[in-house]
Amino acid sequence: MRLNSFDEWSPLREVVVGSAENYVSHERELSFDLFFHDNLVQDNPSRRKPSTTDLSAAPPCRSEWYYPRLKTRRGGSGRQRLPVAQRYVDELNEDLEGLADTLSSLGVTVHRPLPLPPDTAEVTTPAWSASVVPPLNIRDNTLIVGDEIIETPPMIRSRYFETQLLKPLFQAYFSRGARWSVMPRPLMTDASFDLSYVRTATAGGPTEPVGEPRPSPWDVGVEMMFDAAQCLRLGRDIVANVSTEHHALAVSWLERHLVGRFRVHRVHQLSDSHIDSMVLALRPGLLLVRSAAVADALPPALRRWDRIVAPTPRRNDFPRYEDDALILTSPFIDLNVLSVAPDTVLVNEASPELIRTLEEAKFTVVPVRHRHRRLFGGGFHCFTLDTVREGGPEDYFT
Ligand SMILES: N[C@@H](Cc1ccc(O)cc1)C(=O)O
Numbered sequence: 001m002r003l004n005s006f007d008e009w010s011p012l013r014e015v016v017v018g019s020a021e022n023y024v025s026h027e028r029e030l031s032f033d034l035f036f037h038d039n040l041v042q043d044n045p046s047r048r049k050p051s052t053t054d055l056s057a058a059p060p061c062r063s064e065w066y067y068p069r070l071k072t073r074r075g076g077s078g079r080q081r082l083p084v085a086q087r088y089v090d091e092l093n094e095d096l097e098g099l100a101d102t103l104s105s106l107g108v109t110v111h112r113p114l115p116l117p118p119d120t121a122e123v124t125t126p127a128w129s130a131s132v133v134p135p136l137n138i139r140d141n142t143l144i145v146g147d148e149i150i151e152t153p154p155m156i157r158s159r160y161f162e163t164q165l166l167k168p169l170f171q172a173y174f175s176r177g178a179r180w181s182v183m184p185r186p187l188m189t190d191a192s193f194d195l196s197y198v199r200t201a202t203a204g205g206p207t208e209p210v211g212e213p214r215p216s217p218w219d220v221g222v223e224m225m226f227d228a229a230q231c232l233r234l235g236r237d238i239v240a241n242v243s244t245e246h247h248a249l250a251v252s253w254l255e256r257h258l259v260g261r262f263r264v265h266r267v268h269q270l271s272d273s274h275i276d277s278m279v280l281a282l283r284p285g286l287l288l289v290r291s292a293a294v295a296d297a298l299p300p301a302l303r304r305w306d307r308i309v310a311p312t313p314r315r316n317d318f319p320r321y322e323d324d325a326l327i328l329t330s331p332f333i334d335l336n337v338l339s340v341a342p343d344t345v346l347v348n349e350a351s352p353e354l355i356r357t358l359e360e361a362k363f364t365v366v367p368v369r370h371r372h373r374r375l376f377g378g379g380f381h382c383f384t385l386d387t388v389r390e391g392g393p394e395d396y397f398t
Pocket residue numbers: 035036038039063137271272273274275277328329376377378382
């Protein structure tokens with residue numbers, strides 16, 4: 001079918017489901033630490049969040065309830081590979097197959113990216129090298145706006161060439177008439193990074209020390225960097241989260257590129273980057289939000305929509321991990337549901353209270369197994385890229 005995806009809820013026809021094949025490690029280096037700084041905390045008991053009741057009081061811009069296990073990386077220059085246990089990768093792949101099968105059984109055509117080959121350990125540019133992770137959270141690096149594929153400029157070095165693994169699919173949509181754009185790629189030296197959010201905007205101060213940038217002959221100053229998962233797509237309107245200078249530059253690019261076709265609305269520091277564990281649109285007039293404060297920070301048109309506030313997750317909803325397991329998301333990650341129609345949502349079966357809440361709101365909930373979402377950074381919305389939905393460029397704002 002032709003590429004057509006304008007919103008997050010209309011009947012889903014085609015989707016890409018991410019792949020975790022050959023996930024072996026995370027690499028801690030400047031771009032990784034900056035991106036996940038809100039989730040990575042040192043082993044400092046004073047920062048522990050002991051009870052779930054703290055969660056509901058948490059400010060909207062900050063993840064809470066960390067597993068405070070990460071030790072500070074020594075020295076500014078170090079790259080450090082942190083292995084991911086094979087058992088979790090195997091279970092993740094099992095859960096991804098289950099997700100793909102569920103979508104197929106609902107009549108949705110499922111595409112998969114090329115798997116990361118086993119020996120593709122590194123990506124190297126003139127300015128740096130980094131180890132590569134598989135195309136798992138494929139929501140992040142590609143924005144589908146209507147009939148256009150836009151590859152967004154990544155914030156993590158390990159993910160620099162991730163969209164190359166979607167090439168055959170993008171070529172196929174292109175041959176059927178899709179537009180296809182790639183946003184300017186950052187040189188991404190240490191000096192490219194805007195550290196202000198980490199230094200000032202994190203509630204309670206930085207949770208993780210960020211080393212001083214090292215000089216490089218490729219330095220060009222702060223650059224455009226942005227993930228598609230910072231956007232909420234609502235017909236002819238797009239809400240984009242801006243927390244850093246990188247995002248501000250990228251949203252200006254998007255606005256100029258889409259002028260006359262889409263209206264871009266900025267929200268500021270709704271989260272550090274992605275917004276799909278803060279707010280999702282379930283259908284015209286109804287949002288799923290992490291808290292009332294999140295809904296109140298949205299553009300005026302969306303503040304008038306009804307909202308379902310997701311129930312506070314419980315500790316028992318999650319597996320227990322060894323002390324060296326690196327936790328990449330907040331416990332609100334299961335809010336990250338995938339709509340297959342305005343009345344039907346795929347929800348993590350490990351979140352019974354969220355399922356109940358959505359069923360009470362008259363949704364058909366399809367429970368799907370997903371165990372290690374906190375280890376791999378994403379829920380069902382993150383792991384998928386909806387390329388064909390029935391909805392069009394409707395104006396839901398006026
Ligand atoms: N604290 C971040 C970091 C993060 C982003 C993407 C991930 O896949 C995982 C974690 C969360 O909003 O948005």
